[in-house]
Amino acid sequence: MxxxxxxxxxxxxxxxxxxxxxxxxxxxxxxxxxxxxxxRPMQVLLASLGGCSGIDVVNILKKSRVEFDALEVEVEGDRTKDAVPAPFTKVRFVFRVRGKNVDKAKVEKAVSLSVEKYCSAIASLDPKIQIETVSEVVN
CATH class of the missing domain: 2.20.25 (N-terminal domain of TfIIb)
Incomplete structure (x- = not known):
């Protein structure tokens, strides 16, 4: 690459x-x-994290035969204050799946698998960075 x-x-x-x-x-x-x-470079990093995990979640949901209309991923990072470099200390994800009759438990499982097992971008981060996730289903 x-x-x-x-x-x-x-x-x-x-x-x-x-x-x-x-x-x-x-x-x-x-x-x-x-x-x-x-x-800005750190925005690109957040977008890469969201894109990588979002692709995983879509793939897992499709393999689980979960029908949905859209996935929105919000990614927000907290950085070290007044330091150079100023790396992320925490990254928060909100995975919002839109669709009728979407099983929230399957969404939560897909998110967990992505963040903990499959997302190469997240796996490339310093393990000291806290990762938080929220899964939402919107009809």
Missing amino acids: KITLTGTPDFHFEAKSPDNGYAFSIGASKSIGGDESGF
């Missing part, structure tokens, strides 16, 4: 995958001279 980033002196980067050609922008906050012209 490989990603190439091309940057400019104003802290704007384009991240691109040579495998499939997809690209997205990464930028810095105004506090260090950036123009916020893209996701």
Whole structure:
């Protein structure tokens, strides 16, 4: 797996995958001279965690024959204050499954399997980072 980033002196980067050609922008906050012209790196990390676990949850629910309309994943991270680097200390996930007659126990099981066993992005985090999850079903 490989990603190439091309940057400019104003802290704007384009991240691109040579495998499939997809690209997205990464930028810095105004506090260090950036123009916020893209996701900040720690936002990309949260999005990656949510995307990885979300894909797992969808896959597990489909294999469990759970019919649903949509999955929304909210990911929020707490960081070390006034430190450099400022890593995450806690990451909270809210998995919100939309659909009629969705079995919440199956959603909770899918979330648990993803977070504890299958998600490579979460497995790549420092084990000291606390992971919290909430599972919701919305009709």
